[in-house]
Amino acid sequence: MGAAVEGKKVLLKVDQLKQYFPIKGGFFGRTVNHVKAVDDISFHIYQGETLSIVGESGCGKSTTGRAILRLDEPTSGHIHFQGKDLLSLGRKEMRSTRKDLQVIFQDPFASLNPRQTIGQILGEALAIQNVVPKGHRRSRIEELLGHVGLRPEALDRYPHEFSGGQRQRIGIARALAVDPKLIICDEAVSALDVSIQAQVLNLLKTLQRQFELTFLFISHDLGVVRHISDRVMVMYLGKIVEIADKKSIFEQPQHPYTRALLSAIPVPNPVQERERILLTGDVPSPIDPPGGCRFHTRCPFVMDICKTKAPELKRSTQNHQVACHIVS
Amino acid sequence: MKQVDETILEVKNLHTHFFTDEGTSKAVNGISFTLNKGETLGIVGESGSGKSITSLSLLRLIPSPPGKITGGSILFKGEDLLAKTEKQMRAIRGNEISMIFQEPMTSLNPVYSAGEQIAEAIRLHQKLGKKEAWNKAVDMLRLVGIPSPEKRAKQEPHELSGGMRQRVMIAMALACHPEVLIADEPTTALDVTIQAQILELIKTLQKDFGTAVILITHDLGVVYETCDRVAVMYAGKMVEYTLAKEIFTNPKHPYTIGLLNSLPRLDLDQEELTTIPGTVPSPYDMPKGCSFAPRCAHARRICEQAVPDLESIGPDTKVSCWMYTPQWEKEYEAEKKVGVQ
Numbered sequence: 269m270g271a272a273v274e275g276k277k278v279l280l281k282v283d284q285l286k287q288y289f290p291i292k293g294g295f296f297g298r299t300v301n302h303v304k305a306v307d308d309i310s311f312h313i314y315q316g317e318t319l320s321i322v323g324e325s326g327c328g329k330s331t332t333g334r335a336i337l338r339l340d341e342p343t344s345g346h347i348h349f350q351g352k353d354l355l356s357l358g359r360k361e362m363r364s365t366r367k368d369l370q371v372i373f374q375d376p377f378a379s380l381n382p383r384q385t386i387g388q389i390l391g392e393a394l395a396i397q398n399v400v401p402k403g404h405r406r407s408r409i410e411e412l413l414g415h416v417g418l419r420p421e422a423l424d425r426y427p428h429e430f431s432g433g434q435r436q437r438i439g440i441a442r443a444l445a446v447d448p449k450l451i452i453c454d455e456a457v458s459a460l461d462v463s464i465q466a467q468v469l470n471l472l473k474t475l476q477r478q479f480e481l482t483f484l485f486i487s488h489d490l491g492v493v494r495h496i497s498d499r500v501m502v503m504y505l506g507k508i509v510e511i512a513d514k515k516s517i518f519e520q521p522q523h524p525y526t527r528a529l530l531s532a533i534p535v536p537n538p539v540q541e542r543e544r545i546l547l548t549g550d551v552p553s554p555i556d557p558p559g560g561c562r563f564h565t566r567c568p569f570v571m572d573i574c575k576t577k578a579p580e581l582k583r584s585t586q587n588h589q590v591a592c593h594i595v596s
Numbered sequence: 597m598k599q600v601d602e603t604i605l606e607v608k609n610l611h612t613h614f615f616t617d618e619g620t621s622k623a624v625n626g627i628s629f630t631l632n633k634g635e636t637l638g639i640v641g642e643s644g645s646g647k648s649i650t651s652l653s654l655l656r657l658i659p660s661p662p663g664k665i666t667g668g669s670i671l672f673k674g675e676d677l678l679a680k681t682e683k684q685m686r687a688i689r690g691n692e693i694s695m696i697f698q699e700p701m702t703s704l705n706p707v708y709s710a711g712e713q714i715a716e717a718i719r720l721h722q723k724l725g726k727k728e729a730w731n732k733a734v735d736m737l738r739l740v741g742i743p744s745p746e747k748r749a750k751q752e753p754h755e756l757s758g759g760m761r762q763r764v765m766i767a768m769a770l771a772c773h774p775e776v777l778i779a780d781e782p783t784t785a786l787d788v789t790i791q792a793q794i795l796e797l798i799k800t801l802q803k804d805f806g807t808a809v810i811l812i813t814h815d816l817g818v819v820y821e822t823c824d825r826v827a828v829m830y831a832g833k834m835v836e837y838t839l840a841k842e843i844f845t846n847p848k849h850p851y852t853i854g855l856l857n858s859l860p861r862l863d864l865d866q867e868e869l870t871t872i873p874g875t876v877p878s879p880y881d882m883p884k885g886c887s888f889a890p891r892c893a894h895a896r897r898i899c900e901q902a903v904p905d906l907e908s909i910g911p912d913t914k915v916s917c918w919m920y921t922p923q924w925e926k927e928y929e930a931e932k933k934v935g936v937q
Binding site for chain 1: 642643743757758759760787788789790791792793795796814815816817818819820821822844854855856857858859860861862863866868869870871872875
């Protein structure tokens, strides 16, 4: 994996992406306000790497993933993928581009049709993108099941006959079916027990090497993120607060929020006693986010400037970008 | 915390089974443990291990039918809870033993304000007037760290954030100063920064009130940071029972070891995670011997034939595994002989 990143070819570039959801209200159902789920973020993903987005509920990590796939129509911004701006594509073009962009969701049961057999589910994916001629589909599906560690007999069975871990493998097989370039894993292992989660994480890593996949891995579990990522992006309330390679983010976190987040996780290690930064209060509402730096209401190191001026995402060291007045 | 090890709760050989059309599911299949005054016992296990059913059994909250506590005893301050009438149980629940659940939104009544719900619990168990109970409810909210509690007490659950709802649940659970608090995945639905706040709160309140806590969780990190002792459950049985610190430095049961190895760690670099092969057996179709044997790398013939007992192997450690019994070496010799023939 590391070798692929050294080439540093950008696969996907997100520019000033905004995703506002309108809130309807009042007598005539007018738009009274907006939830600013993602508010002006820019980043890129290198080919062959795993970029993780971490953050707490409501930080906009899933919205970012959905915006890239245009499952929700973003408010503004650009998403460049292989020389095309995804947001300017028509429906038909977008559909064919989705062949290269696949997604694995958190709850595999909710994302598999309970009335279709596994063969039908995977066959549908192949039929829509028309990647394999009809006659060869069955053997392709069997091959796919093999890749994710399921037996060929699974083909004629229904989703309810499988365990959570197996269902997630089916979700992975479906994403793989069309030979994608980028797979967005939205909390893909969060619903699984640790012993099963470990199996699925190992599988994802193996498949990445085997098929030269790029992952955008969305998760709230920093242990999992540390295991799978090359680079990590931390979001808070619709903004990117820090992006860096895995080593720097876990060993030298710079943003106070990242530091608090890391210190909040209970670690079963008697050797490593850590100082805990206990944040007070809750995450503010994304409808009316605080002015200045969005984290200033909970930041233990808040200064006057933080309340009025939003910090920009700036390069602090070579592979490290952070948005904080204290650091710059 | 540990002046006298005074036992407050003793569970002996508890069995809770579910009788369904598909057969009998032995969700809790003979577990025993003790809880001392003021200590925190962690119960860990994966889904289906029986940890939540254990906690519901302690308060006799098992839906019946299909569930039934089919054997064992639960001694609370020396008296068997299983012999109590429903009326006597109601006086104990929420008063001497109380419980908090994973999802506070489903445990709170959506149409009553937070303050009213806490006051109701107080009035049910203590002879207090409406006004006094309300004031006490506000005091409890202040104690669990809710800002402007007078205002928040009047709000309904949907007006509160997830972390605040869980604080309301804790306020309600502790309002009558229970001697035992059962917390079933209290922080699983919360974000990590909020989880850290809630765990810190439970620890502080426990110290102030001297409450014994049973913390049910799937998160080994949480166990390490909050518990004194820990019980690891697998398929309705307790496989290891030891000091919380011990389990990370010196795990004994192959399942515990497997579980620790599967955990992606924040403090370690691992290229590949070591996994436990296979999946948990179906509760309707348990293996004849040790229920972990089909997934265990060390399993020998005896493991498939007989269930090992939970035996002491040190002053604070009990484990249910044939590997730690005298039979193990004999079994090895026997297998070698069979191999020779």
